[in-house]
Amino acid sequence: MNPTGTVLVLSLLGASPALSQDPLCARREPCTVVETLDAGKDAQGRPLQVKHVELGWADVETSDKFLGRKFGPGGRKAEGSRADGQCEAAEWWLVRPSQPAQLLLSVCNNGYGAAGVGEDSVTVSDNRFSHDQHGGSRQRWTVSRTLQLSPLRLVIEGHRSSDSMAEDGKEDGDYWDLEQLRGDVVRAAPECEEGEPSLGERTLPYLPQVQVDKAYLEGGWKQAGLGACGFESGNFLLGNQDDPKDASLKALLVAPDTLLVEVRDDKWTGPSAKWLNDDHVELWLAPKPPQELTGCGKPTAEQLPSQWGIRIADGKVFPAFGSPKQTLQVERAEMPDKKGYRMKLKLPTPFQAISVVYSDSDSGKKQELMLATSLVKFGRPETLNPVRVVPPAEATCSVKNGQLAVVPGPVKKTEPDVAVLRME
Known part of the structure; x- marks a missing residue:
């Protein structure tokens, strides 16, 4: 039997996937490392990796104390539902040789707003980790941030918001690049009084x-x-x-x-x-x-x-x-x-x-x-x-x-x- 077939049979028998044996999941069930992503190299030429960990479902009320920190053992379930006041817990970790793993981000997605359309999008590239969080109800919003991984520092941050019911896709937002000291504010064309002139959409560089x-x-x-x-x-x-x-x-x-x-x-x-x-x-x-x-x-x-x-x-x-x-x-x-x-x-x-x-x-x-x-x-x-x-x-x-x-x-x-x- 080929290796892929072996993993499939073990999963069908109820055993945890092999990646769940990662040290990041030790004594933290339910826990699965679902992705290991190449993040280039650090300043010394050593390889960098980012690991994405899924941690099942947690009660929204109790999950708040873990946001911004590593989720503790217990208190989570493999199955759950936002309708039952639960959220999907996940973490992303930076893994470097000869150093302890560093938590980059922890989230618990409860839909991030009444519309229940919340998402967390992560992109990993050479020495970069980017996270976009989307949420809201009628007023939709996105918070975007990018980390440099070596040395660890925030390099880009931005915010956007728009009315999901508007036909013209008007969007307000701001953006700032901490490395280049450049950014701008975007203001959508406002709804002015009838007959009142408007400057329209404005992009204002900082x-x-x-x-x-x-x-x-x-x-x-x-x-x-x-x-x-x-x-x-x-x-x-x-x-x-x-x-x-x-x-x-x-x-x-x-x-x-x-x-x-x-x-x-x-x-x-x-x-x-x-x-x-x-x-x-x-x-x-x-x-x-x-x-x-x-x-x-x-x-x-x-x-x-x-x-x-x-x-x-x-x-x-x-x-x-x-x-x-x-x-x-x-x-x-x-x-x-x-x-x-x-x-x-x-x-x-x-x-x-x-x-x-x-x-x-x-x-x-x-x-x-x-x-x-x-x-x-x-x-x-x-x-x-x-x-x-x-x-x-x-x-x-x-x-x-x-x-x-x-x-x-x-x-x-x-x-x-x-x-x-x-x-x-």
Whole structure:
């Protein structure tokens, strides 16, 4: 008899599948390792595996104490039903040579909402473990997170929600990549009052606020670029760009009141009698988070943004939209390669929305190209960038090879039987 046939006969006789003898299932019946997935290699070149363990059915009320931890022995059954107040228990474990197995995730699926359509989707790839949890009733939601396995840290998180009864598939959500310090908020087109104009669906990129070295903040920014930490504009408000070397803009908040801006261009114009026709940076600030504004009708007086122009040629500041009375403090330095300028701006606070625009005028007669950190609509605070404050425990930025680079925070120590991913 071939090996496959042997396993089949043993199963029919009532014996547990061979995989249930895995150490992860010791004294934990019912328990079966249903998958062992290749997860690439760790930093030392050692193989990584993820094991998926099914643990039968548990009472919802008693299972709560195990969520985020290894399920204890007993209290579970091989058969059950959500209709009887039970949930399906499962775990995923990281297995590494010469180290104890580490619990990555534990769940007990009770349908995750009145609709009973809840699911847990797991994907394992090279040094990555991704989990999507879906649930809800009429309002459906998804929580997505991705772990780096070596060293163990959260690298991506996101949330999405939608109305299952809506025909247009409108979806709200947010996404954040902790490695790249990039992400955005998506707001579906709202249901505005009849006759009230709407901005429609909005995708609002986060502008990160990141802690940098004290020496960089005090003067190092004049010599070292914003590098991978700088948020690079990718939105054209005016014109288009045939040559990427023509102009570029990066921005980075390095304190609640301090913004660094890096502009490159192949031709500089100004100063002239009309700053709007000179090469300049436009700064927008608003008091409310843009993702919390509906985009219906006109913004109220309390929501209106303020705008300033900063001329590249001399760093002079010009109040613009909203005629702001607060001023900006500007320090300006030419880049060492003579191909651009950096500016350190001291901003009026508080604000919860910001956008930066570079206006390029090669002719010196009109605005010809406008690059921005978001799709700014003139005077509309709902279109600015939300601020994403990055805690130092998550990441900081430090100079490497003449440019700022993302430095991940310290790896958090987790007990082997405590899940790295905790359910909210």
